[in-house]
Amino acid sequence: MNSVFLGPPGAGKGTQASALSAEFKIPHISTGDILREEIKAGTELGKLARSYIDDGNLVPDRVAVDIIKNRLEKDDAKNGYILDGFPRTVPQAEMFQKILEDMGSRLDLVIYLEASEEVLVERLGGRRVCRDCGKIFHLVNMPPKTEGVCDLCGGELERRPDDQPEAIRHRFRVYQDKTSDLINWYERRGLLKRVPGDIPWEETYEMLRETFAGDDGSRTGRD
Numbered sequence: 001m002n003s004v005f006l007g008p009p010g011a012g013k014g015t016q017a018s019a020l021s022a023e024f025k026i027p028h029i030s031t032g033d034i035l036r037e038e039i040k041a042g043t044e045l046g047k048l049a050r051s052y053i054d055d056g057n058l059v060p061d062r063v064a065v066d067i068i069k070n071r072l073e074k075d076d077a078k079n080g081y082i083l084d085g086f087p088r089t090v091p092q093a094e095m096f097q098k099i100l101e102d103m104g105s106r107l108d109l110v111i112y113l114e115a116s117e118e119v120l121v122e123r124l125g126g127r128r129v130c131r132d133c134g135k136i137f138h139l140v141n142m143p144p145k146t147e148g149v150c151d152l153c154g155g156e157l158e159r160r161p162d163d164q165p166e167a168i169r170h171r172f173r174v175y176q177d178k179t180s181d182l183i184n185w186y187e188r189r190g191l192l193k194r195v196p197g198d199i200p201w202e203e204t205y206e207m208l209r210e211t212f213a214g215d216d217g218s219r220t221g222r223d
């Protein structure tokens, strides 16, 4: 199944997508993670991305689209994928549709994780991410077994620069201005499935699990 996870900052896109990816053995492709890796590696793309990301702005559409186009050409994306954080604007969605047509492929499902801003601000303030493997924690909701240390790889946990209060507020404004239009855009195309993101994460996961387990590939003609 070729899927997109849509939702405001902190809705749980990364948390849910990485768990589904592990269970269903399909790649979790997060443009945010890819950009953060580029920043860490100090590449030209990373330098460009940093000037947008830390303050909570979107990178230019063309940059995000090129990242996805290159990523979807890799072999592991041939039997389905979860896109997390892409597309994020209507122009990105239009360019994405064209890429899929050129590849002879299509999108099967858009999951819209819904949650109120109040809940999300609290979540983002408490989020900690492993510097080495990217595993996501929360100081209260999903704490690591040992404070400051990743359960999976032992790496150090850190706060994302764009999880500072001013950047969080700005990201919500950017989401309202640029990304929320995609909800209607995909609803009109019959692809949108609304899933609550403001309940315990295991309950959201169970709903998503059923959706993914119920996919036999028939909608995409895969065998």
Ligand code: AP5
Residues within 6 Å of the ligand: 007, 008, 009, 010, 011, 012, 013, 014, 015, 016, 030, 031, 032, 033, 035, 052, 053, 054, 056, 057, 058, 059, 060, 061, 064, 084, 085, 086, 087, 088, 092, 123, 124, 126, 127, 128, 136, 137, 138, 139, 141, 142, 162, 171, 197, 198, 199, 200, 201, 202, 204
């Ligand atoms: P990106 O990394 O995609 O950030 P985002 O969309 O703001 O989403 P987040 O990663 O903040 O939240 P999430 O929904 O994944 O929540 P999470 O699972 O971590 O993008 C970052 C930046 O990159 C953008 O601002 C932009 O600059 C750039 N970028 C990326 N893609 C782009 C594109 N296509 N075009 C242009 N620019 C782009 O969960 C949050 C916290 O809550 C965690 O601590 C978690 O443990 C906790 N939590 C999760 N679920 C629950 C639950 N049910 N109950 C309690 N706690 C929970």
